Amino acid sequence: MSKTVEERRAWAREYHKQRYQEDPEYRETLKKRATAWNRVNKEKVAVFVKNWRIANVERDRANRNRIQKLRVARNPEWNKLKKLANSHGCLPVLLLHVEFRDNYECQSCDTNEDLTFDHILPVSKGGQTTFDNLQLLCRSCNSAKGAK
Secondary structure, three states: OOOOHHHHHHHHHHHHHHHHHHOHHHHHHHHHHHHHHHHHOHHHHHHHHHHHHHHOHHHHHHHHHHHHHHHHHHOHHHHHHHHHHHHHOOOHHHHHHHHHHOOOOOOOOOOOOOEEEEEOOOHHHOOOOOHHHEEEEEHHHHHHHOOO
């Protein structure tokens, strides 16, 4: 007695589902295969994701909120830096490099509390947000400097 196509598909789904749960090597193999396929078929993946998001608005919103909460919980300092970088119109990595270069200290008074990023040549006078034009200053030194 021959099985129908649907019966064979149902059996295969159940078999692979059980094997995926029980065999970590099989799980890794499938993940590698899926990653490789996704790299080759970026357009198809983008279309699929877009259509899924349209069809599953609430689940998508819940997933995005969950991911955002995880990011904040993992590294609140990075999120603070991202907001600061957006206000300066630059990448957070640039600010990290400036902090490292300036040894996490105010360049005027050598304190390491209440630090802010300062443009050496102010933006109002044509200065840009670049590695060479940024420095770390404490809030009081930055306020005393003004737009000089």
